[in-house]
Structure formats: C-alpha cells, structure tokens
Amino acid sequence: MATTAGLFTVGEIEEFLIYEAALLDEWRLEEWLALMTPEVRYLVPPLDTPDADHRDTLFLIADDRRTLASRVRQLLSGITWAENPRSRTRRLITNVRLLAAEGGEVRATANFAVWRFQHEHADVYGGRYVHVLVRGPSGLLFRERRAVLDLETLRPHGKLSFIL
C-alpha cells in the first residue's frame, strides 16, 4: 500500500483526520469549519445509492461552503432543538489510504464509526470517507468531504443532526 502520494503521506493525513474528528467530538465547530476551502463540498449520499452524483440524485446532505457555514451556525445557535443539548459523539477513524494525488490535491479514504448518544439511546453511524485534501498556508484543508454511510436505512437512528 502506498504510504505517500505526490507530496502527501499517510501519516500526516491520518494525524489530520484524527485532529478534525476531535474538533467535531468536542463541538469546536467553528475551528472545524476553518479547515474547509471556499469551494468545499460536504456530501452524504442517500443510503440506497451510495455511489451517486449529487447533481442528479437527491442526497441527504450536499452542502457548499455557505450552507455548511450555516449548518455550523445553526448547531451553535441554541435553536437547533435536535442538538440542544447536543448529542455525545465518539469517532473512530481508521484504515486511512491514499488513493491518488494530482495537481496539489490528494484523494484519501478512511473508515469511520461514529457513536452517538442521546436520550439514553446509542446509535452507531458506520461508513467511509472519501476526502479531497489540499495543503493550505497552515496545514491540510478539505476540498471535498464525502461521508458514505454503510447503513441501509437510518433506522432506528431517525436523524443525522450532527456533522458526520
């Protein structure tokens, strides 16, 4: 397995993904948002067509930068009842692989298991990320974050009200 692709190494990407997962678990959402490039896309495909394109398929989430920024503001606003008080989450990020590097960006995949606890229910959101990362002035940044859930339905989860 390739441990480097272009100017990127598995080690630095793994470290970055573990760091951003901690920001999300700690609800440091504004710091997390600062890791996004202006042209970022945050995508969660529908569970029945996980390989689909958001331009011709109804996704669960297909945020551009402005929508994602609004998502963060809403989650911090106190009027997003589904996350007030916020869920507890715990993310395990593993199996990081570099897929390809081209023109200063790298495509990397990783597995995730996000445990979510709310009202004495525990749900696990399992799946894989396909990320497109670029190097910014002070570290890696997301150009695309595609979170592909392996769940067949959101049952009994019911909702995806936090950031995956």
Added chain:
Amino acid sequence: MLRCFYHAWAFDLTGRLAGVPDDDAYTPAFDRDALGLKPVPRLESYRGMMFVSYDPEIESLVGYLGNARDYLDLMLDFGGDEVEIVPGSQAYSMKANWKLLVENSMDGYHALPTHQRYFSQYLADIGMDASNWAGPNRIQGIGLALGSGHAVIENRARALPITGTAKEELDQIRARLVERVGAEHAHRIADYSRNLFIFPNLILISSWHTIRTFYPLAPDYMEIDAWANLPRGESGELRQRRFENFISFLGPAGFGTPDDVYALEGCQRGFAAWREVSWSDISRGMGRARPSSQDELQMRAFWRRWHALMQGLRGPTDCSDCPEQREAAE
C-alpha cells in the same frame, strides 16, 4: 420466473406455483393452484401511484380519494409534465406513535417555533427575506377537512430558496401551465403551497414536492419513507435547485426534519404519563367557520375518521366541525 433458493419452488410472474422439484413424492391432495403467491386483497393505481388495501370490501380508489383527488392532481401537475420519483430515497424512523407524524405533517402552528433555525437562521444566512413566513406580515391560509379523514392546508406560495435560485425557470413553467390549462387553474396549481393528507398514512407537501408515507411497527415506533417527485425531463440545472431546496429543509439531515423527529420523540416520552395527563389539545380554530392553516381542523379530521374506524363504523365519516366547513371542502 421466480425461483426460491430454499427448496427451489418456482413461481411464474403471475404468482402461480409453476415448479416443484420431485413433486411425485406428494399425494393427490397437494393442490398446486392453492399454493401460489398470495395477492394483496386490493391494488389500484392513480396516475402511477400504487395504493394497496388489506380490506377486500373497500370502495374503488377514486371513490376512496373523494374530495382529495382534485388536490392530489394539483400536487402532481405543478411542473406542466408528468412527475417521477427521483433517485435517492430517505428511509428513517421515529420513536413515536405514527399518528403524531400525521399531525406534524400538516401542522402550520408548529412551523415557526420548531423550525426557528430554518426561518431565522438558515434563510437569513442565504440572504432570503423570511417575512412572509414569520412576523406580522406572514401569510396565513386555510385548513380543510376533505371528508373521510383526508385533509389539506393551503397557503399562498411563500418565498423558498428555489423561488430565488430558479425564479426564471419557475416563471416559464407557470406560463406554460397558463397556456395549457388556463389562467384560473394555473393560478390554483402554481400560486399556492399545500400539505395534503390522504388517510391514513400518505402526505404530499408542495413546498418541496415530497411524498411521504409511514408505518407503525409498535405503538411508539414508526418507519418513514420519503421521496422527491419532480417533473420528468426538466433541466439538470433546475433539478439541482430543487434538490437544494428539498434537502435544505427535509430529510433526516435537513434543517427541518431532525427537529420534528426530536419533537415527536419528546411528545412520545411525555405520553408515557397518559394516565395522569390524558389530553393532547387540537381544538385550535374550532370556533371558526373557516379555520386557518395555523389551526387544527385538519388534525381533527384525521382523528374523527380514525375514531370512527376504531369503533368499527363503515361508510363515509363527516370530519368537519360544522356545516360551513363541509361546503368549503366540496
């Protein structure tokens, strides 16, 4: 031909049992004709939507839809073309009784407090004026009991993300509707938003062009399936604007639905105290001849039909509060 992998019995596409391996081992009492796949008692379609009933005695589908049929047509005619279910379905759940989602799906009163983050944060974040949703100039429409449990709330169409991002295309569609069906009917189709409820578990909401249905698995748990129904053959550009509009609010990861899930699950936890607190008030607008879309006539309509069926009554149910409402619905 469908062949079950377990014992290799094969059924043809009409459901007839067509193949049984080594069937000489059976006695003459083995009646293949009685062992075909069991059809549902009633299956009818209306404009491509399939309806199943387990009541073999139920009336025809068109009769069943009654006054709701015209509204269903309005829901399907909005694009000036036949609609289709688009790829990407939403399959989620709520730890709540299914009847709470009937109420919630046509509840104008909850929209502002429950979905405050959508109206006061998201719409502002995308630079939209939400004053015809919230505040003193908000638009209020009507609620109607359509008979036998069906109901609708109807408002003059309000600003949504798509009315800004695809204004030109929507104006063109409206102009084509005027050509095709005349100004008056086009006005009725295009200038209103509606939440239509077909008893007992079908919802269509025009602001997002969604079809939603749900099934109780337990008194405090339901499964929900939802889709977008959009005009065939529209441009990829318009489709994308419609997707953005839809998922900005609807679905398990939208800026609306998760708060409904949370609210209904909270209600369900509260109803655990039903012995001590045995009411849930839906009397809003009961003193008005013409209740508004913020009132609750449409919920009473559902409950009246549900109550009649639970008592074993057959035939139509008058679900209105008073005679004036019956006239309004017809």
